Amino acid sequence: MMILFSIASSQGASEGTESNPLLMKWNTPHETAPFNSIKTEDFVPAIDVALTEARKDVDAIINNSDPATFQNTIEALEVSGEKLDRVAGVLFNLNSAETNKELQAVAREVSPKLSEFGNYVSLNEDLFKRVKAVYDKRESLDLTAEQAKLLENSYKGFVRRGANLQGEAKKRYAEITTELAQLSLKFGENVLEETNAFELLITDEKDLSGLPEAVREAAEQLAKSKGKEGWMFNLQYPSYLPFMKYADNRELREKMYKAYTSRAFKDNEYNNEETIHKIVNLRLEKANLLGFKSHADYVLSERMAETPEKVNSFLEELHEASKPYAEKEFKEVTDFAKAKGLKGDLQRWDWAYYSEKLKTEKFGFDEEEVKPYFQLEKVREGVFELAHRLYGLNFKENKDIQVYHPDVTAYDVFNEDGSFLSVLYLDFFPRDGKRGGAWMNDFRAQSNINGKMERPIITVVTNFTKPTETKPSLLTFDEVETFLHEFGHSLHGMLANTVYPSMSGTGVYRDFVELPSQIMENWATEKEWLDLFAVHYKTGEKIPAELVHKLIEARNFQSGYLSERQLSFGMDDMAWHSITKPVTDDVISFEQRVMSKMELFPHVEGSCFNTAFSHIFAGGYAAGYYGYKWAEVLDADAFSMFKKNGIFDRATAESFRKNILEKGGTKHPMELYKAFRGQEPTVEALLERSGLKD
Template identity: 60%
Template sequence: MKTLIAAVIMTAAIATSCTEQAKNPLMEAKWNTVHQTPPFAQIKVEHFKPAVIAQIEQAKQGIDAIINNAAEPNFENTIEALEGNGKELSRTLGVLFNLNSAETNDEIQAVVVELSPILTDYSNDISLNEKLFERIKKVYEQRGTLVLDNEQKMLLEDTYKGFVRSGANLTPEQKDKYREISKELSLLSVQFDQNELGATNAYELIITDTTKLAGLPEDVVEAAAAEAQAKGKQGYLFTLQYPSYVPFLKYADDRSLREQIWLAKSKLCATGDSTDNQKIVKRTAELRLSLANLLGYKTYADYALENRMAQSAEKVNSFLAELLEKSIDYARGDVKTLEQYAAKQGFTGKLMPWDFSYYDNKYVTEKYSVNDEMTRPYFQLEKAEEALFMLANKLYGINFKLNKDIPVYHPDVLAYEVYDENGDFLSVLYCDYFPRAGKNSGAWMNTFREASAQERPIVVLVNNFTKPTATKPSLLSFDEFETMLHEFGHGLHGIFGKGKYASLTGTSVYRDFVELPSQIMENWATEEEYLKLFAKHYETGADMPADLIAKLIDKKNHNAAYANVRQLSFGLNDMAWHSITEPVGVSVEVFEKSANGKAQVLPTVEGTMMSPSFGHIFAGGYAAGYYSYKWAEVLEADAFNRFKKNGIFDKATATSFRKNILEKGGTEHPMTLYVAFAGAEPTVEPLLEKMGLKR
C-alpha cells in the first residue's frame, strides 16, 4: 500500500513538475523566438526562482555524471564535459542579471538577493568538490602528453587554475571559511549595487523659479520639464543621471545649485541613510583580504593580479606612479589656466569642483570656438548609430539589420541582426539608449549568450542618452558619441567571438585586456575622414563645416593631463583598498583621501568620496583592476598607430585586428594575441604623444 501511495505521489509530483515547466518559459529547452532570443513578454518575475533552483539541480546531476564516470579522466569526459554543464542555468541567469541592471524593480531585486547565497553555494559546491577536482587534476598533470590545440590548452589551464584559485586545495576547515566569506561577499555586492541605484533614483533637484535655469540650453530645460511632467511634479526636474547631471554642471549659471547637485553626486551612498555603502566598502575590503590570505596571498591585489597582463601589484603601482609623475604637473597647469580664465570672467574666490566644468566649457568655447551645443546638432542619435554600423562595415564588412520580430525587454530597446560580409549570421545586438527609473546609470556592454561552437552570441549595448522630446530628437554631445563608440567596441568583441567554448569567447579575457577593443574605437571620433562621412545637421542635412571639424579635432587633447590624473586617482583608490594587509581602522573618507591625495588637483570637499558609489570595484568585477583603463590606453594608442600608418579604414589592418584580437577572445594569452596583430609589444610612448604630454 505504501509503495502504491509513493508511486501516486511521485506521479503527481512529476505531473506538477511538468506543468510548472510548461508554464515557465525559462525552463523550456528551446525558445520559439528569432535566434532563440529571450521571450521577454512571457517571462515573469515569479519564473526566476523555480527555474534557477531546478536548473541548479540539473547542473548538479551533470557534475555527478562527470564524477561517477568509470572511465579514466581525460579532456573530453572531464574538462569539456564540465565546460558544457549548466548551460540552461547560465541562460536563465543571463536574463535575470541583465534585467536587474537595465530594467529592474523591487521584485527583481528581491529575487536577486534571495538567489545570491543559493548561487554562491552552488558555485562553491562545484569548485570545492574534491572528487571533481581530483579528475581535473589528473588531466592537468597529463597536459604534457595530451594532443590539444591552443584553445583546449587554454581551457584546461583556466579550469585547473580556476579551481585552485577558488579553494580546491584548502583543508575542510578552510573550505568552510571560504564558503562563508564568498557568500557574504556575494550579498554585499548585490546590496551595494541596489543602494547605488536606489540613491541615484531618489535624488531630485526641482526648480520652479525659471530665473534659476539661466545658462542651461533649451534642450536641457525641455528634458527637465518632460522629466518633471513624467513624475507628476511641477517645474523642472534634474537628476543624477548623466544626461541631466553633466549638462547642469556645465551650463547652469546658478553656482549654489551647481554645488548642490555636485555634492549630491559626490556624497552618493555616503550620507548615513539606508543607502549608505560605507560599511559595505570596508567590510568588502576586509573580506577580500581574508579570502586572499586564506588562499595564500598577502593581499587581494596579489591574488587578483595573478590572472592579469600586469601580473603583480608592484607592476601596477609602478605603472600608475609613472603615468602620474609624467602628467601631474601638466594637470596642475590645466587647473591653473582655468583659474586664471575664471578670474578674468569676474570670478572671485577658490575654484571648486562644481565650478570646473562650468568655466571649462566657457574657456573651450572661447579658445577653440567650439562647444557641445555647436556640435550636438550633428550627432543625432539615429545618425550616430548609422555611423557606427557604417564604420563596422568599412572595417569588417559586416551589416546590421533591424528586426522588430525579435522580442525586447523594453519598448525603447532596438534589436538588430548582425551578418558577416559573406551573409553568415553573426549575432543579435540589442541597443538600449535611454535612462529610466529601473536602469543603472552609466554605459555598459553585456551578453545574454556567449559565442560557442553551437551558438552565436546575443549582445546588448546599454547607454543613458537624453531622450527625444516633442520638438527635438536625441542629440548627443561629443563625449556621448565617444561613449557610444566605446561600448560599440565592446559589442564587436562579443559579436565576433569565435571558438568552441563559451567561457573563452568574446570579452572573456584578462581584465586589463578587455578595454582594448572598446578604447581603440574612440579614436575614430576625432578622425576628419570619418566625421565627413556622416556628421550632418539634423534639421538642414548640411555637412558639419570643415572648420568646425578642425576645431573639434584641435581640442581633443584639451585637459588631457587633467583627465588622465582623474582616472589615475580612481586606479590608486582601487589599488589602496585591495592592498591592505589588515582591516581598515579609519573612515572611508580618510582612507580614500590618503590613497589618492597625491592625484588631487582640485580642492577636496569634506564628506565627499568616490568609494561608496564606486560600483566598478565593489559590485562590478574591477577589484584591483581599475588600472585596466589606463593599461588599455597604452595598448590602444599603440594599436591605433597601425591604422594611422596604413589608413583608418584599411581592410588588412582591420582584418588582422579582427582575427587576432576580436575573434580570439581568451583562447590565447593576450600579449601573444597583441604581438600577432602589432608585430611587437606595446610601448607607452604613443599614449604620451596622443595626450600631448611629450612636450
C-alpha cells in the first residue's frame, strides 16, 4: 500500500455503493478512470468503502497466525489498499486540476478519515511487530536488492511515522498528523480563493499601452467569458506575468503587484498567518516526538543532503557566488530605468517591466519575438520527438480514454518495439477550478509484483495561455522550459521499471526528484532540437539561428538575481523548519529577518511572500525547497555528458534511462547518479552554464 499522507476531499454520502463508478471494475482503455460517470457525491461513499477494505487488508496481515515473512507482511502491506489508492488518486488529481466548492468540501470531510487510517497503519503496534520481526532477520533472508530496499523503507517508514512511540506520545502524534493534513489543505484553498478573487477590468484602451496584441486578445476573451466589456486581467500566471512585463501604466502594475503579493495576507477569512504558525509549530512538535531537534533534521535524514548544516552551507556557497552578479544586475536595471525617465526609486513592480526592456535592448531579444515559433501543438510534437530520439517512445492520441475536462487530451505511449508503456494525460490551460503552476502526477504508478505488470497512468498539468479566436496558443520561452520540465517528471513515471509501486518513478528522495525534470530543460536552447519543430505559425519559417543565439544569451540574463531569488526561497524554507522552539514572531517579521540578506528592494507594505508559499505549506517541499538548486547542480553536471556525446546520443540516453529513470527509488540516489555519470556531481557545470563564473 502506498500509504496515504496526501489529502482528499468530500461531500455528503450518496445512497448505495453498488452502482458507484469509483468502486466498480473499470472496463475502460487501460483501466483509466471513467470520468464521464463519476460525480462529486460518489467520492465520500467510495472512500468509506475503500477505507474499510484497506483496513481489512491490514488486519489480515496483523492476524496472520504464520510467522512474519517478507511476502506475508512487507509485500502484503505494499499491495494492500489498492482500491483506496485508486479512488484517492482520482480525487487528489481532480482537487488540483478541476475543483469546485463541493469537491473542496469533500476534501475537508475525507482528509481526517485518511489521516486516521494512515495513523491506524503507522502507529499499529501489532503490525510494526511483524515488520520489525522481518527487519531483524534481514541478514538471513534471501532477498533481492529491491526487496531489501523495500524492507528497509518499510521499517524506517514506520519508525519515522511514530511506531516506536508509546501511550500519550503516540496519541499526540496521531492528532498532529490529522491536524497538519487539514491545515495544509486549508492553506492551499485560501491561496486559490485569494488568487481567484482579484480581477482587474480595463475599459480605457490607453491603459493597455505596451501590452502585446496576443495579451490584449486573451484579456478581451477573459472579460467576455465573465460577461464583461473591455479587457480583464487576473492573478493567474498567463495573465499576471505579461502584464507586469509589458504594461506601461505604472499605477496598474503596482495594483497588480500588490494584489498578487498580498494573497492570504489581508484581514479576512483567507489570511494564512495563523495557519503558518500552526503548521510549523506542529511540524516541530512532531519532529521532537520522533527524537529530532527540528523538522528539517527529521526530513533531511532521508535526503541526499542529509543535514540542515549541509543544506545551509550549500545555499550559502551559491549565495556567495550569485550575490555580486545580482548586485551588478540590480544597478544595471536601475541605471537603465533612470535613463528611460523613471521618476523616484526603482520599485518591485518596475523590475519585470524594465528588465524586459533592457533585455530587448541588450540582446535585441523580445519574448514576443520568439512566441510565434512556439505554437503549443508544435512544441508538443517537438517534445514527443525528443522522447522518441532519446528513448524510442511513440505517442498516439486515444479518444476512447475519458477525460475530466474538454481541454484534456489522452495519449497511449509505446516503446520502440511497439509494446505499451503508459497513458499520458496533457492538461494545458488555466481555469477557475485549477490551481496555479505546473505539475506532473500519476493516477496509477508502475509496478510488476509476481509477474503482473501494471503500466503507469501519468498526468501533466500546466497553465499555458489559451488559444484565442484568431490565434493558436503561443508559448513563451519560459513556458517551453516548463513543458520540458514537467515532461521530464512524466518520463520518470512512464519509464519506471521497478517491482514495487512505492519505489517506482518519482518515488525517490525529494532532492533527487527534480533531476529528470530539470535535465530536460537543457534541450530548450539546442538548435538541433528546435529545428525539429520550431517554425513560425504563419509562415512556416524555421526559427533563425540568430534568434536562438539571442535566446541563449538572454537565458543567462539576470542569472545572479534569479539565483538569489531561488536561494532566498530555500533559505526561508530552511529557517521555518529549522526552528527548535515554537515560533511566536509574526510571519512578516520572520520573513524579513531571514530573506533580507538576499533582498535588493525595500519591503512593500502589505505584502508577504510566505502566506502564498504553497510549496512548503501546502505541498511536499517543507525543508526541501533547496532541492531545486540541488537538482540544478545535478542536471548541469549530467547534461554535460549529452553535450560531450551528442544531444540525441542514444547510448547516453539509454544509460540515463537504465541507471536513473527506470530505477526510481530502488537504490540510493548518489549510487544511481554515479552509475550514470561515473563520478559525484560538482557545482562547476552549473556556475559555468549560469554565467556565474568569471
